[in-house]
Amino acid sequence: MTGTTAALALLGVALLGVGTVYGAARALRSTSEPLPAGPFESGVEPSEHAVSRFHVRWYTITMLFLAFDMEMVFMYPWTRVISAMGPGAVTEMFVFLAVLVAGVLYAWREGALRWT
Amino acid sequence: MDLTAGALRAVAARPHVLLVATPGGTAARLAAERRLRLDDLPLARTPAEADILLVAGPDRPGLRPAVDRLWQHLPAPRARAHAATPDAIGPALERCRTDLTRPSRVDAGHSSDGDGNGNGNHEGHKGHGDHHDHGGMEMPAGLPMAGTGPDRDGLELDQLHIALGPFLIDWPTGPTVRLTLQGDVIQRAELEEPGEQLGDGGDVPFWAEPWARAAEGERIGIGQAARRRAAAQLDSLGRLLAVAGWAGEATTARRLRDDLLDGAPGAALRPGVRRFARRVGRSRTLYWLTRGLGPLAGSRARAAGVGGPAARADGDVPARYRTWLADVVRDVDRLAETAPLPADEEGPRGRPAGGEWPSAALARLLPDLLEGAELAAARLIVASLDPDPDELAAAARGVTARD
Amino acid sequence: MTETASWWSLPAAPALLLTGAVLAVAGDALLAARDAGRPRTVAAAVRPLLEVVRLLAAQPRRMPAPDRLLWRSGVVTVPVAAVLSVLVVPFGHRAVADLSVGVVWFNAMEVLTWAGLWLAGWGPNAAFSLIGGYRFVAQGLAYELPLMFALISAATGAQSLRVGEIAEAQQGLWFAVWMPVAFVVYLAGVLAFSFLGPFGYPVGRDIASGVLGETSGVDRLLLQAGRWLWLTSGAAMAVPLFLGGGAGPGLPAWAWSALKTLLVLALLVWVLRRLPVLRADRYVELAWVVLVPLSILQALVPALVVLNR
Known part of the structure; x- marks a missing residue:
């Protein structure tokens, strides 16, 4: 098996499993008529739809995260070529990381890592 | 064998129970919690998860519509029961589990207090807005x-x-x-x-009972009151630790509480209580997660009419749970004292003042403390003050004499 | 010499994963029984499995105006991604496919749970559920980077992204011994992407189970199974990454793999009940200010060692 074939086959097996579980529920459950239910809000009627533009107060952290995440894209292939590239590769990578960490410390000092 | 019947038996073997304790129903709630713990029946957190709706405590007409709404959202197979007293919990659960195995009548309802309110008005799923799909x-x-x-x-x-x-x-x-x-x-x-939506004022709160009885002239020993107070504070600690997501220690707190109420001797309880107090009180993780939440200066608390541990703690959530822990350790050492309860001994949440139980003042503090807090922090703040629903519902009678 | 196994590994790998997850659930049930003062018997250990039948027998529920497609795809993503992650995890010397980018594959599958759990929180159109979904994203922002640096530390030590080669590179000394920070951070990451125990923030008791709150029946079963499958998969991956894979005296390689996996799994299950939930509003700060710099320094150690080899 090549990697792609194996991955697709395993996906097939997993989806087959999920399908079997849904099928089993169809056979086992006492009634298939769905129960008209509502969201649980501590026993109180909801006053509006929950889906909304949720105000994530940690949005500044997502910016920091993206910076590091892009860096990871370089770091995975970098692991394979350290010996080949020599000390330069290590220096460059960790200087780059140090710059990013300096950014994190600045954000921390500015209070970006707390939101309450 | 019928597949569905077998499945229903499996449901009845380990149903999840949505436990609703009505105000004034602390004794019934404690009996239910102990029963569920020992029988390994998990507590459901939402109707979606539940198979049994168990209402523990006196019937409160004001809460009926909300309870019925919970019931409407329970998927079948389901069963419901109302147990007004601690003794009714066991039989009510047994009947519910029997009902779960019956495929024909999955919507079984029970009322063990004989007034028949468990049955009837939950037929017909008139949800909220489900009929307005074309709106x-x-x-x-x-x-x-x-x-x-x-x-x-x-x-x-x-x-x-x-x-x-x-x-x-x-x-x-x-x-x-x-x-x-x-x-x-x-x-x-x-x-x-x-x-007033709760109906009548109700009886003396379960946790404050020894103090109320002493106020009415009955002779109550210090040990007896200390036992009740330690159990009350372990109940509060169990709630706080459960809200904090510390499953192991929350269960320990509730076990110790049940042992205390069973009348276990102080010598048998002491090592367990001390170990629990050490683990929780010295936990750096719990301290780091809760420090700075809900600061309440002693002076501000007293000005609002709050006495007891919340005022004595004079600080944030960790200050309050550490005060509880210290109180519990001290009370467990005093279980054997038989001298009569002195008049200046305070109840688990302080002394009644101004004609009301101490929890009323605690509840009034909540809005101010919650604004600006994160939702999880808000839950922890409420749990660290832990107003007693029994006290909120009960009329402050018989206690004002001790002011 | 990890080799790609033949077709029979396709059903075998998920089956082994499921077995591990069942053992983890049973172990957790025994610990819960001990805490609650119930007898610790075989019956107590297998009782939680009744949950499978209970959930299969449940009536479906219909929420007002749910986002059915996104809800269902989120729910299915979590367990399916867990199964896909074991593609690259060797059992002894055999993996379903020892990809040249195995570590990245595992990482990618784990990140799929971000989408899955957020969608599962969004779908039912319920407030607590929605809050739970966003909680997982906040938690992800905290645990993900230290976890990635931990994975990279192991990959750097072996100068390979192939999981089999990483296991082989530990012939002399386990990475767990000379990269302890990476190992611990990795284990914390496993708990976090399984959203269990101290990282159960998105399904917290304080918000009435959050993402799990409105799920019932098969959907709930799949999400719950996904958590324990992920815990098992994470424990199994720890073995080739940090504990020398199938290497060991006396026993065959597959037995060592199984034994080490179960030990890591036991450790993780034990931790579940021993810590309070680490709320993201506190954990984010710790993760960025302490764990990220520490795990970067940890990644520097194997880089320097490899240079001087």
Whole structure:
């Protein structure tokens, strides 16, 4: 098996499993008529739809995260070529990381890592 | 063998129980919690998860519509029962489990207190807005979309309105705090007093009983009151630790509480209580997670009419749970004292003042402490003050004499 | 010499994963029984499995105006991604496919749970559920980077992204011994992407189970199974990454793999009940200010060692 074939086959097996579980529920459950239910809000009627533009107060952290995440894209292939590239590769990578960490410390000092 | 019948038996073997303790029902709640713990029947947190709806405590007409709404949202197979007294819990659960195995009548209802309110009015799933599915683009399912409001930074952002209480796991049943949230930060909190909708004032609160009886002239030993107070504070600690998500120690607190109420001798309890107090009190993780939450200066607490551990702690959530722990350790050392209860001994939540039980003042403090807090922090703050629903519902009679 | 196994590994790998997850659930049930003062018997250990039948027998529920498609895809993503992650995890010397980018594959599958759990929180159109979904994203922002640096530390030590080669590179000394920070951070990451125990923030008791709150029946079963499958998969991956894979005296390689996996799994299950939930509003700060710099320094150690080899 090549990697792609194996991955697709395993996906097939997993989806087959999920399908079997849904099928089993169809056979086992006492009634298939769905129960008209509502969201649980501590026993109180909801006053509006929950889906909304949720105000994530940690949005500044997502910016920091993206910076590091892009860096990871370089770091995975970098692991394979350290010996080949020599000390330069290590220096460059960790200087780059140090710059990013300096950014994190600045954000921390500015209070970006707390939101309450 | 019929497949479905076998499946129903499996459901009845380990059903999840949605436990609703009505105000005044502490004794029944304690019996139910012990029973569920020993029989390994998990507590459900929402109707979606539950198979059995068990109402423990006296019938409160004001809460009936809300209980019925919970029941409507339980998927079949399901069963419900009402147990007014601790003794009724066991039989009620047994009947529910039998009902679960019956495929024909999955909507079984029971009322073990004989007034028949468990049955009947939950037929016909008249949900909320399910009939308005064709209500047009603006009001899908008959509900408006979230509106916007100014943020603390002056931005116009979506607001969500949710309620904590009346029914929420590890929440004092009854009081409802209505929250306006932006993201998961609370902008505004309003306390809805359960007030007269609960019906009559009810009996003396379970936890404050020894003090009330002493006030009426009965001879109560220090040990007897200390036992009740330690159990009450372990109950509060169990709730706080459960809200904090510390499953192991929350269970320990509740086991120790049940052992105390069973009348276990002090010598047998002491090592366990001390180990528990050491683990929780010295936990750096719990301290780091809760420090700075809900600061309440002693002077501000007393000005609001709060006495007891919340005022003595004079600080944030860790200060309050450490005060409870110290109280519990001290009380467990005094279980054998038989001298009569002195008049200046305070109950688990302080002394009644101004004609009301101490929990009323605790509940009034909540909105101020919750505004600006994150939702999880708000739950911890409420659990660290832990107003007693029994005290909120009960009339402050018989105790004012001791002021 | 990890080799790609033949077709029979396709059903065998998920089956082994499921077995591990069942053992983890049973172990957790025994610990819960001990805490609650119930007898610790075989019956107590297998009782939680009744949950499978209970959930299969449940009536479906219909929420007002749910986002059915996104809800269902989120729910299915979590367990399916867990199964896909074991593609690259060797059992002894055999993996379903020892990809040249195995570590990245595992990482990618784990990140799929971000989408899955957020969608599962969004779908039912319920406030607590929605808050739970966003909680997982906040938690992800905290645990993900230290976890990635931990994975990279192991990959750097072996100068390979192939999981089999990483296991072989530990012939002399386990990475767990000379990269302890990476090992611990990795284990914390496993708990976090399984959203269990101290990282159960998105399904917290304080918000009435959050993402799980409105799920019932098969959907709930799949999400719950996904958590324990992920815990098992994470424990199994720890073995080739940090504990020398199938290497060991006396026993065959597959037995060592199984034994080490179960030990890591036991450790993780034990931790579940021993810590309070680490709320993201506190954990984010710790993760960025302490764990990220520490795990970067940890990644520097194997880089320097490899240079001087």
